[in-house]
Amino acid sequence: MPIFVVHMNYEAYKQLFDEILDNPNPGYPYNNEQYFNYTRLNKSRMRRWDKQLVLDEKLVNRIKEISERQHWIIITEPWCGDAAHIIPFLIRMTEQNDGISYDIQLRDTPPLLIESYLTAGTKSIPKLIVRDMAGNDLFVWGPRPVGAQTLREQLKADQADAEASKVALQNWYNEDRGKSLQEELVRRFLR
Template identity: 65%
Template sequence: MNKKRVSMNYKQYKQLFEEILANLYPVPPYNEDLYLEYTKLNRSRMRRWDKLLELDENLVSLLRKITTPQHWIIITEPWCGDAAHTVPFLIRMTEQTGYVSYDIQLRDSEPFLIENYLTNGSRSIPKLIVQDASGYDSFNWGPRPKGAQELMDEMKANHADFETIKIALQNWYNKDKGVSLCSELAMLLSIR
């Protein structure tokens, strides 16, 4: 079923952060201080990754070998910490070939595309959906690299509080520097 989607490019997505943070009367959930703080942190994280990220050479080679059109849909939200560490990498990947187009869609806005890509029954983001030229899904990835997910699962099993989990994941992403994400996507792209 092909519903009309509201989508944006990376520049528009980053502009959304600015609009949220400048709004004197933000819409929910950004009317809560915690969500505004997440958005501010994530804007900073994305800016840092935009400047410093490096893609794995094997992945770049695979991306440059793509010879048929693909469309990538990235489902995210400005408040999502995992997304701040992955969306800049995904966008940089699309820039490596003229055959990959993309759009960014918000999880919490209609048409709620995330409902078709639940992770263990939850609306976890970010989510990457890779479609072929006909609009059929080739694969989807997300919400976080395997190592980060294992860390999250372990901490939840040990009943860690949200702040502890948040800091541990931030440290994981900073140490990993996108290597796991690049490796996982290289594997998914190489088997297509």
């Protein structure tokens, strides 16, 4: 069974994937073949984004201009498909300014911070919480870009099956290449 860490950096988060995938008897929910396979796929997606992602110059400049220290909390889980397309971008953003620290927290591991950041009453992830150093929330973003959310809601309304929905969202993220996420965050940082 993997060791779950409440707070972690990106390297520890990626190590968690390896612990899950290398374990012949992974714990819940990874003992479910579907969740296990999501995790394997998401590891591959993150690795691809780590190599290919390009941050928008406007966003990079805005992040570099941030003069007050910030702490970003990213709530996620290895099985989350949306997170695999978003977390690499968020981490790369934090690397643009030494005044930004971050930690990754698992949605389903205490202290269950997600309970304070529900989306329409659900524990939807990933979730980005940007705080000042006094612990005040500056803004919260997530669980996915507006375009992906609109697509998800349309697929649900159309009663698309789970596999068709996963493929459609995967295609959306691949075609968008992080552009929508970055545009949304530029608008947040410009407030």
